[in-house]
Amino acid sequence: MRRLLCAFLFLATGTEAALCESLPSTVPLTLTQSDYDGGRIYVPVRFGNAMGTMRLDTGASTSRVGLAPWNKDLPKIGESRSTAASGEAAVCEDVEARNVQLRASQGPGVARNSYELTRCARNDGDDLLGLDFFRRARFSLDLDRREMELFDKVPPESRLxxxxxxxxxxxxxxxxxxxxxxxxxxxxxxxxxxxxxxxxxxxxxxxxxxxxxxxxxxxxxxxxxxxxxxxxxxxxxxxxxxxxxxxxxxxxxxxxxxxxxxxxxxxxxxxxxxxxxxxxxxxxxxxxxxxxxxxxx
Incomplete structure (x- = not known):
C-alpha cells in the first residue's frame, strides 16, 4: 500500500521532482558503444500515455524533443533559441507536458506532474532529457551496473x-x-x-x-x-x-x-x-x- 501511495504522490505533486522516503528508485540504463571508448546513455520515459527512451544529457540545462505525433498537441507556452556544439542555431517551441515519468525497474517512478521542455520541428539527433528534470533530486549513476538510483535525501555520512x-x-x-x-x-x-x-x-x-x-x-x-x-x-x-x-x-x-x-x-x-x-x-x-x-x- 505504501508503494502505491508513493507512486500516486509523484504525479500529484507540483512541478518539482519528488522522491518517496526510504524507497529509492532504480532506473535501468540502456547503453550503446562507439569508437574511442565512447557511448550513449538512454533512460525509459513516459509522457502521459506515450512510452519511449530519451538520451540522458546533463550537458543540456533543459530537455529537447523533435516534433512527433506523441507531442504535436502539447500546448506551446513560448519560444527559445539554442546553439549546438556544431554552431548550428535553432528557434524551437517551449511546450508543457503533463505526467512525465522516469520509469523505474524497482521502487516508484520518478515524475513531474508538469514539465516544460523544448520541441523542435527539425531534430536530427536523439530526444534529450536535460539536467533540469533532476532539480532537487539526489541520484547515483553507475554505467558498469547500467543503472541510476534516486534517493529521498543525502545520508549524513556522505562526503560530497x-x-x-x-x-x-x-x-x-x-x-x-x-x-x-x-x-x-x-x-x-x-x-x-x-x-x-x-x-x-x-x-x-x-x-x-x-x-x-x-x-x-x-x-x-x-x-x-x-x-x-x-x-x-x-x-x-x-x-x-x-x-x-x-x-x-x-x-x-x-x-x-x-x-x-x-x-x-x-x-x-x-x-x-x-x-x-x-x-x-x-x-x-x-x-x-x-x-x-x-x-x-
Whole structure:
C-alpha cells in the first residue's frame, strides 16, 4: 500500500521532482558503444500515455524533443533559441507536458506532474532529457551496473564536493580539475558520446596531449556535425585525487558554446570519462550542487 501511495504522490505533486522516503528508485540504463571508448546513455520515459527512451544529457540545462505525433498537441507556452556544439542555431517551441515519468525497474517512478521542455520541428539527433528534470533530486549513476538510483535525501555520512556552476544562468554543472599541471573546469556531460577539449586549449598546451587522428567527422547530441581531431589527454586529475590517464577526446572550437559554458571550461567530460567512476550527484540544493566519484575497477 505504501508503494502505491508513493507512486500516486509523484504525479500529484507540483512541478518539482519528488522522491518517496526510504524507497529509492532504480532506473535501468540502456547503453550503446562507439569508437574511442565512447557511448550513449538512454533512460525509459513516459509522457502521459506515450512510452519511449530519451538520451540522458546533463550537458543540456533543459530537455529537447523533435516534433512527433506523441507531442504535436502539447500546448506551446513560448519560444527559445539554442546553439549546438556544431554552431548550428535553432528557434524551437517551449511546450508543457503533463505526467512525465522516469520509469523505474524497482521502487516508484520518478515524475513531474508538469514539465516544460523544448520541441523542435527539425531534430536530427536523439530526444534529450536535460539536467533540469533532476532539480532537487539526489541520484547515483553507475554505467558498469547500467543503472541510476534516486534517493529521498543525502545520508549524513556522505562526503560530497561542490560542483562549479556554469553559464550565465548557472544551470549547468562542472568539475574543477587539472589537465596535466593546468587548472581548469570540465562540463559534466552525460550527453557527450566522447569527451571533448577546446582546440585553442590544445594549441596552447600541446605537451598535455597526444595526437591520434587528424580529422574526424563527429555528431553532436542534437545530430549536428562537428569537424574535429582526436587526441589522448595525458592526465585529468579530479580534486579528490583521482586521476584518469590517456583519455580519448575530440578537439574542436568551443566558440559556439562559450555563451553557455563560460570562459573557464576547457574540457567536456563525456561518456568515456564518466564510465570510469560510480557517481553520486546531489542537486537537492540547486545553488550548491555536490558530487562524489568512486573509481571503477
Amino acid at each position: 564536493a561542490p560542483f562549479r556552476l556554469l553559464g550565465p544562468d548557472q544551470r549547468l554543472i562542472g568539475l574543477p580539475l587539472r589537465l596535466g599541471n593546468v587548472t581548469s573546469v570540465g562540463l559534466f556531460d552525460t550527453g557527450a558520446e566522447l569527451s571533448a577539449v577546446d582546440q585553442s586549449f590544445v594549441d596552447a598546451h600541446k605537451g598535455l596531449f597526444t595526437p591520434v587522428k587528424n580529422r574526424l567527422r563527429a555528431s553532436a547530441a542534437d545530430g549536428g556535425k562537428i569537424s574535429s581531431r582526436v587526441y589522448r589527454v595525458k592526465q585529468v586529475a579530479l580534486p579528490d585525487g583521482h586521476v584518469v590517464k590517456n583519455l580519448y577526446a575530440l578537439a574542436y572550437d568551443f566558440g559556439p558554446l562559450r555563451q553557455a559554458l563560460g570562459r573557464q571550461v576547457a574540457i567536456i567530460l563525456g561518456y568515456n570519462f564518466l564510465r570510469k567512476f560510480a557517481w553520486e550527484i546531489d542537486l537537492t540544493t540547486p545553488a550548491s550542487p555536490r558530487w562524489s566519484a568512486t573509481p571503477r575497477k
